[in-house]
Amino acid sequence: AQSVTQLDSQVPVFEEAPVELRCNYSSSVSVYLFWYVQYPNQGLQLLLKYLSGSTLVKGINGFEAEFNKSQTSFHLRKPSVHISDTAEYFCAVNRDGSGGKLIFGQGTELSVKP
Amino acid sequence: NAGVTQTPKFQVLKTGQSMTLQCAQDMNHEYMSWYRQDPGMGLRLIHYSVGAGITDQGEVPNGYNVSRSTTEDFPLRLLSAAPSQTSVYFCASTSELGTEAFFGQGTRLTVV
Numbered sequence: 289a290q291s292v293t294q295l296d297s298q299v300p301v302f303e304e305a306p307v308e309l310r311c312n313y314s315s316s317v318s319v320y321l322f323w324y325v326q327y328p329n330q331g332l333q334l335l336l337k338y339l340s341g342s343t344l345v346k347g348i349n350g351f352e353a354e355f356n357k358s359q360t361s362f363h364l365r366k367p368s369v370h371i372s373d374t375a376e377y378f379c380a381v382n383r384d385g386s387g388g389k390l391i392f393g394q395g396t397e398l399s400v401k402p
Numbered sequence: 403n404a405g406v407t408q409t410p411k412f413q414v415l416k417t418g419q420s421m422t423l424q425c426a427q428d429m430n431h432e433y434m435s436w437y438r439q440d441p442g443m444g445l446r447l448i449h450y451s452v453g454a455g456i457t458d459q460g461e462v463p464n465g466y467n468v469s470r471s472t473t474e475d476f477p478l479r480l481l482s483a484a485p486s487q488t489s490v491y492f493c494a495s496t497s498e499l500g501t502e503a504f505f506g507q508g509t510r511l512t513v514v
Contacts, residue, residue: 297442320500331492332445332505339501378444388433388496388503389460392444 290315290381294393302401303371309364309396311379321362322380323353338362374400404428406495408506415483415513423478423509425493433496434476438462438489445492451476483513
């Protein structure tokens with residue numbers, strides 16, 4: 289069975305500083321990896337995904353993530369955050385071909401301060 | 403292109419009442435799912451469907467029923483609401499092979 293651990297429940301950071309949100313997963317089979325963002329009182333929006341190929345994945349809003357198979361990690365990074373990046377971020381996995389049964393991490397609340 | 407539409411957006415129920423959360427998608431996806439979101443727990447899968455007439459249980463199915471009579475619709479039924487079902491519910495529609503999931507805006511349910 290797959291599982292996902294987001295290592296930080298809250299990450300406070302100042303505007304224009306870099307940020308890394310950490311995600312580790314466990315799985316005995318090949319998986320797809322995702323990062324979603326949830327702004328207050330809204331649904332989930334896909335930031336980026338890793339399906340196969342290049343381990344560095346670029347997403348929307350300047351975010352990127354690196355798939356590390358040996359460390360079973362998929363950390364999310366942004367070199368310079370904005371106030372508007374304040375939101376909750378979720379890492380998720382699903383077994384390739386599993387029909388969309390996502391397993392989510394607990395979420396990381398990113399708070400960007402001026 | 404509406405994507406995934408959930409209704410209602412907010413609902414307050416009394417313990418023991420029943421209700422149906424509606425979910426519709428217009429992307430012709432075969433896979434649809436229901437999740438609940440609780441603080442500190444992320445999203446957990448309640449039920450999912452791989453096509454019309456086919457449903458299965460997820461991680462937290464107790465207290466919920468689903469059916470899938472058409473590709474477009476995937477309603478979630480609470481037969482006898484309990485305070486433990488107070489949560490935010492999200493419906494998702496997933497592309498073939500699970501390469502991307504599209505979420506509705508959510509239903510915030512309070513059971514008193």
